[in-house]
Amino acid sequence: MARQTRRPSMFDVAKLAGVSHQTVSRVINHSSDVSPDTRRRVQQAIDTLGYRPSNSARALASHRSRTIGLIAGGHRFYGPVTAIAAIEAIARTHGLYMDVMLMHDVRCSQQEFNALCAKFQEQNADAVILLTPTDAMFEAAFRAPITQPRVVITSSHGAMSIPEAMRLLSRDVRSRTSCVGIDQYGAMTELHQQVLDYGHRNVLYFAGPREWRDAYTRLLAWNKACASSPMSSVTVQCATWDAGEAYQRMNHVLENIGRIGAKPPTCVVCANDAMAVGVLRALHEHGVRVPQEVSVVGFDDMPAMDNLTPPLTTVRPNFDELGAQAMREVLFLLGEGPEAAFSISTHGIGLVPARVMRRQSLARAASRL
Known part of the structure; x- marks a missing residue:
């Protein structure tokens, strides 16, 4: 069996490069206080020996x-x-x-x-x-x-x-x-103003699950904005962020509207884009045109939202x-x-x-x- 060789140390690198071990440490830690020639010699020694710095040793030395x-x-x-x-x-x-x-x-x-x-x-x-x-x-x-x-x-x-x-x-x-x-609160306030500027007064808001702080913040901002405007908003509370649940709930809303002959909303605002996708599917299957009859808005600007039919208005968090x-x-x-x-x-x-x-x-x- 071949004898296992010792792992090269910083002192081995220093000896081969003809410098002190402190200089090797400065090169490893990218210090600017090293001349280009010395840095080159130390790096050559590191490459020749196959030296790899010990993270545990560095942690002990730096207390980090x-x-x-x-x-x-x-x-x-x-x-x-x-x-x-x-x-x-x-x-x-x-x-x-x-x-x-x-x-x-x-x-x-x-x-x-x-x-x-x-x-x-x-x-x-x-x-x-x-x-x-x-x-x-x-x-x-x-x-x-x-x-x-x-x-x-x-x-x-x-x-x-x-x-x-x-x-x-x-x-x-x-x-x-x-x-x-x-700044989700500020974004929802801005979104409310844009929806209002388009003349929407009868809106459905699809809220995210109650235990999520994102959902809480977005709903709070939306309701506060609506309270001080001529917009009437009805909340559809969802238990998940999923498109499937939003699709089912929108189907139920549309069936109830048809049964009692009520006026449908002119806009549906959703707490995330997945919900908006579910709402769009339900509207499409009921023959409701977007945005000619009902506008739809999301939140998150997930990839591909600009390529839906029609492209989705949404909030883009950075x-x-x-x-x-x-x-x-x-x-x-x-x-x-x-x-x-x-x-x-x-x-x-x-x-x-x-x-x-x-x-x-x-x-x-x-x-x-």
Whole structure:
């Protein structure tokens, strides 16, 4: 049996390159305080020996693991997945490693959440990011015994407000905690105004599941805008975000309208794009033309929404920027970057703007005689 060779060390690289081990360390850590010739010699020695830096050794020397823990719910949906990808990309550019743990967003327990956080403690993670789309995950994120800096990605409104959640933390922990999100409230207010400007006064609103903070925020903003306008809005409460449920509920609405001879709405606003797809299918099967007879609006601007028939008017949250801002907050809390700048900051949370994408599914309200 061939004898196993010893793994090359930083001292071996230094000896071969004719430099000190401190110089090798500076080259590995991309310090600018190394001449191009010395950097070239050290890199040649690294390549010749096949040297690979030891992450554990670097962690001991710097007291940093260079690992960021991420607990995420909502991973079945486009928005959270996009934000997670942006977080990972930013982390990689800063030489940080992501350790991602996914959990069920609704059936989340405090015990399960704490157990995942304990894993990050054992790994000596430098910070944690908590993507919490539901009330259960949001509250668990603030009750978890986390000692590292934490960044919570969530919506501005829910069963527990952000100021209430912050009061669960000690002053010291609060100083190492930050919340970021999308300005969904502002986007829904803007969307309401555009629907109103098109002359719509009789609207159906398809609301998302109650336990989701996104759904809560969007419905709250919509209802508040309607309360101060001439628009009449009736809420259709859905238990899921799925197109299938929205399709079934829209079918039921249309059948009831036909049975009692009521006036149909001129517009259907949906809390997400999947619901809008289900509504569009039901309208099509009942021979209702969109947008000539009924306009339809969604939220999220998922891929392909601009290629529906007709292209869907929807709200486009900047999920990439949300992930980037969350990672900037982490770097700031770790003392490795400037404080993230938010154009909107309210209700205790820094918010990334969202904008209405106006397309052909929203048109002037059809006259109802």
